[in-house]
Amino acid sequence: MSCLLQLTSVTKSFGAVRALKGVSFDLRAGEVHALLGENGAGKSTLIKVITGAHQPDEGAIEVRGNRVPSLTPGEAHRLGIACIYQQPALFPDLTVAENIGIRLEALGPFGRVRWGARRKTAEELLRRVGAEIDPDAEVRSLSMPEQQLVEIACALGAGARIVVMDEPTASLTREEQQRLFGVVQGLRADGVGIIYISHRLEEIFALADRVTVLRDGESVGTRGVRNAEGSDPDRSGPTLTENELIQLMVGREVASIDPPPSTRPGATMLSVRRLGCSSMGLRDITLEVGTGEIVGMAGLIGAGRTELARILFGLTPADSGEIELAGKPVTIGSPREAVALGIAYVPEDRRRHGVILEMPIADNMTMAVHERIFPGTWLRPMAERSLAERQISDLGVKASGPDAIGGSLSGGNQQKVSLARWLATGPRLLILDEPTQGVDVGAKSEIHKIIRRLADEGMAVLLISSDLPEVLGMADRIAVMRGGTITAFFPGGSDARTVMAAALGQAVGAGTGAKEGAPC
Amino acid sequence: MNLPPKTRMLLRHETVLLAVLVAEFLFFGVAGRNFGTPDNLANIVRHSVEIGLLALVMMPVVLAGGIDLSVGSTLGLCAVLFGKLWRDGGLHWEVAAVATLGIGATAGGVNALLITTLRLPPLIVTLGTYSLFRGLAEAITHGTDAFTRFPPTFLFLGTGRIAGIPAQAWIFVSVAVAMWLLVHRTTFGRSWRAIGFAPEGARYAGLPVGRRLAFAHVLAGTVAALAAITYTARFGTAKADAGTGYELAAITAVVLGGTSIFGGIGSVHGTLLGVAAIAVLGNGLSRVPATMSNAGELSGLLTGVLLVLALAGGAVPKWFVDRRSRKDPAPVLP
Known part of the structure; x- marks a missing residue:
């Protein structure tokens, strides 16, 4: 072979x-x-x-x-390496034949397009991938799987011998999946090597x-x-x-994260019952977080964890279910209302949402507490500076000072600034979304210690993380989300394998894994 | 004090602009005829108050990442309605003036409502109201009616002097001071800046993004009405074409003054320097014998040159800074 x-x-x-x-990897023909x-x-x-x-x-x-x-992208193309992404990158307003033509054809003399030849090539390629698609249809009118087939047709037309498919079925229905499998098997029979994620x-x-x-x-x-x-x-x-x-x-090693989990959660701070939001694909979410408790949320990207956080922070409205905070039913219509209720959200996308990169870190740290530290709307530079300096030393932010621009800090320190902004609000419920993503090891363990300390001081913490050892090591309780709902709860320190299986939708081992077969 | 690089750059921009202004004074002082006389200086001030007022309130809108193309039309509409209220409504001019400020605020409120609740882009919304407000002004006057013969107490606002300084200059200075405090010393300015840099980031920080944007537009409308009053008092007549093209003059002054059209960066003093640089240039050219006959065209042309130079001057250091910071996290290609 x-x-x-x-x-x-x-x-x-x-x-x-x-x-x-040091990764080694090989791909054979067929x-x-x-x-x-x-x-x-x-x-x-x-x-x-x-x-x-x-x-x-x-x-x-x-x-x-x-x-x-x-290996440059151009070189890869010449060598017959093609990649089919989850979201096809076609021109929606052009026809299928035009899209294929743009990728494959060299123009004739004077930039003339040979329409007849173009259409014929498109027809032939589409036949090879087994697609019944009109070459003259606008791409915008095609379904997602049809667009993927057009992408594959382009790859074939370019003579690709190595095709990378990055989660090609993520947005497909079951029948569409089957069709795609047929195409993949056909490619394999032709001797194409396929890397399938x-x-x-x-x-x-x-x-x-x-x-x-x-x-x-x-x-x-x-x-x-x-x-x-x-x-x-x-x-x-x-x-x-x-x-x-x-x-x-998941590996064999037991997740070892320094701070030991605390044991006794206090009264219920957050209680969510049968929460749903159809526009974001969430349904039937029931969850409680106690004071002093860290609830970890495991799950794959796209399982709906960030979407749940968005609802709890008032960024997107829920369309069913109830939220109670400290025993009182609440509606959260905007981030402002969430802040007023004592909810803080450290967002996943730190560079776009967590920190305003162009502004000094002092400005960033006081941004959620304007009313409190600037009563009467007049800025008070002294008060701001002292708050920022206290936060910088409390959280161990490495920066030249309160005037340092957010964007000049390293990822871990930006994350601490984002955290500092929310700690300044004195929240009752702290939602952390991937708090250590892209953060170096040292800052990561510091952030872990801070999170544990906050919980010990009585804060209710919802920790969303794709880093399984982090969830296992930090959380007092673990909720697993899959397909827009919580499918299982596990006690803290559970077996990584069991939690991973639940996140992947495999009912392995213990846990109260509910069966679910939702198409995405 | 250890200033962050952005602030230092801003300072440099304003310093350059100040140097340009000084150079203009020196040049026209030597080459111009009667340029430096008190009367001519007062003249410059009188002629630039309306555009200056509009620039002062355009600045926060641009700072917050938006734009307001309707302020010139708001000025026209307010001038006409002020005349209507005074002449046909029989109101004292003082009462009519206060009512006109309310009308301006309402016009700004229309923009604010469309931008914040319907989430339409400010450029589109204010392009629409730019036509709408001007159209209303023309409909009210049937295109030809003009309001004249205002009482001398009112005309004093446009032609009189208080302590030797043109009356409307006092209004302008008050508004400038208020705007400086608002932008540089309150949480309003801080929020506008944050929204200009990162509207989503500001929302995630719990800032009242909609209310802050709305306030900037209402303020713009209100001060446009104030400019309508000084404009009418200066010319002694209110017509539907009052303030035509002023929105672009105001935007030019704001951008020349160092406010980033993408939002976030900018200062009120920079805007004031921008206004002054353009006003002095226009007036000076009309005082130099060689350029006297086509001062209008030349000042437009030179303002354009000034704008491009000022922006290029800001862009070059920024380019270096960006290039350095881009190296840092994820190099895509060597």
């Missing part, structure tokens, strides 16, 4: 964060090679290395046995020949998949191989 692509000991760092730590890993395990970085978007710091890339010294284990067992699992930027193993030809994705119940895979993904 010939080797299409070979990566050897590839490393890639972004500042202090090492995204890939195979589907699945790439699996938790959020942040390094899958995206690896894909970007393969498509030439990122240059590796170290390591070798060979395509069809030839060493490629520097998905969180859905059943797809991997239905399609893949081999699986490589990434964890923390390292490849923890490549395994052959049994029953690769088995075409029964509805198989319920885990097989031994599924268990093995989950084991590989």
